[in-house]
Amino acid sequence: MSFDLASRLAARRADNLFRQRPLLQSPQGPEVVVDGQPLLAFCSNDYLGLANHPEVIRALQQGAQQWGVGGGASHLVIGHSQPHHELEEALAEFTGRPRALLFSTGYMANLAAVTALVGQGDSVLEDRLNHASLLDGGLLSGARFSRYLHNDADSLAKRLDKAEGNSLVVTDGVFSMDGDLADLPALCAEAKKRGAWLMVDDAHGFGPLGASGGGIVEHFGLGIDEVPVLVGTLGKAFGTAGAFVAGSEELIETLIQFARPYIYTTSQPPAVACATLKSLELLRSEGWRREHLNQLIARFRAGATQLGLELMDSPTPIQPILIGDSARAVEFSRLLRERGLLVGAIRPPTVPAGTARLRVTLSAAHSFEQVERLLAALGECQALLPSEEGNQCTA
Numbered sequence: 001m002s003f004d005l006a007s008r009l010a011a012r013r014a015d016n017l018f019r020q021r022p023l024l025q026s027p028q029g030p031e032v033v034v035d036g037q038p039l040l041a042f043c044s045n046d047y048l049g050l051a052n053h054p055e056v057i058r059a060l061q062q063g064a065q066q067w068g069v070g071g072g073a074s075h076l077v078i079g080h081s082q083p084h085h086e087l088e089e090a091l092a093e094f095t096g097r098p099r100a101l102l103f104s105t106g107y108m109a110n111l112a113a114v115t116a117l118v119g120q121g122d123s124v125l126e127d128r129l130n131h132a133s134l135l136d137g138g139l140l141s142g143a144r145f146s147r148y149l150h151n152d153a154d155s156l157a158k159r160l161d162k163a164e165g166n167s168l169v170v171t172d173g174v175f176s177m178d179g180d181l182a183d184l185p186a187l188c189a190e191a192k193k194r195g196a197w198l199m200v201d202d203a204h205g206f207g208p209l210g211a212s213g214g215g216i217v218e219h220f221g222l223g224i225d226e227v228p229v230l231v232g233t234l235g236k237a238f239g240t241a242g243a244f245v246a247g248s249e250e251l252i253e254t255l256i257q258f259a260r261p262y263i264y265t266t267s268q269p270p271a272v273a274c275a276t277l278k279s280l281e282l283l284r285s286e287g288w289r290r291e292h293l294n295q296l297i298a299r300f301r302a303g304a305t306q307l308g309l310e311l312m313d314s315p316t317p318i319q320p321i322l323i324g325d326s327a328r329a330v331e332f333s334r335l336l337r338e339r340g341l342l343v344g345a346i347r348p349p350t351v352p353a354g355t356a357r358l359r360v361t362l363s364a365a366h367s368f369e370q371v372e373r374l375l376a377a378l379g380e381c382q383a384l385l386p387s388e389e390g391n392q393c394t395a
């Protein structure tokens with residue numbers, strides 16, 4: 001007996017699902033160098049263009065000077081330093097929650113929150129399009145796991161009727177592959193009616209959404225009673241790295257005491273927390289970044305619609321173009337790359353079968369001219385692709 005990895009990899013290639021990692025040879029930004037080629041990128045999550053902000057870079061440098069590089073240990077041993085503490089206080093104030101807890105990644109924050117809150121005898125109910133880390137957390141928790149139809153409060157209600165023990169309803173705030181917003185008012189109402197708790201992972205909403213970048217809860221004006229468990233990540237609009245959970249004093253203390261992905265890992269480098277403190281300040285104060293981004297989104301949607309491209313119902317910087325077939329999506333992405341543009345093709349299993357797409361993401365760092373360049377290239381490549389009917393005939 002041996003592991004037949006070669007066949008597994010060959011099958012992946014045959015299904016057009018083999019993934020390759022582009023090698024970035026420049027800093028993040030609209031103009032990058034990838035695998036030796038200069039490209040205009042529309043695939044980063046640096047929605048506000050803060051990843052390269054000189055003040056954020058300076059804060060990181062000064063942080064390293066003062067605090068060294070490594071976190072040194074887990075938070076409960078000797079890894080919880082002053083910058084972590086200050087960032088947690090600033091994030092609590094920003095989210096309007098009594099406390100926040102810092103994590104090294106969003107993946108860990110989601111695993112931690114779900115597994116610390118529910119276990120055997122409880123129920124976890126998740127949107128079927130939730131991010132993998134939320135789904136993995138639900139499966140790992142040992143609670144009864146069910147997925148409701150995407151953004152469908154009636155489907156959630158039916159599952160809540162059959163739930164047992166404590167029930168945790170879990171949803172992305174902004175869906176990472178579709179860009180649409182969770183219908184939080186409706187989901188909150190169902191959760192409240194049945195005494196369930198709602199957990200929202202707003203990885204993609206903090207920064208772009210809300211009058212001061214406070215994400216989907218600010219957008220809908222929802223407080224801690226409606227959303228007791230709020231997650232944000234720092235590697236996207238904040239332009240740094242890490243994540244946080246915000247909520248009540250008791251919630252945060254429960255995570256510190258019981259969440260294994262919090263307890264058994266080294267804290268993030270304190271200099272990164274210094275950088276995030278600066279980027280949080282900029283995210284709140286430089287409102288022009290959100291305004292510019294929203295104008296780019298509007299221009300992109302109008303132009304793409306004019307080209308007859310199929311967009312999704314997204315008011316956010318995530319603007320997927322639905323293609324359907326995986327091979328076709330990969331070919332579209334390749335044609336764009338030939339023209340100097342980098343747009344990722346997203347395929348199953350990341351998205352449901354038959355819904356492969358180009359995932360265009362916009363950033364406040366983009367200019368209007370760059371968006372026009374993208375639209376022109378999309379039009380050109382679309383014309384070069386064989387028609388979908390043609391594809392089906394030869395399939």
Ligand code: PMP
Nearest residue numbers: 105106107131176201203233235
């Ligand atoms: N939640 C969502 C919705 C995400 O899109 C992502 C990352 N793509 C994560 C969580 C994980 O965050 P991180 O990259 O910090 O692990």
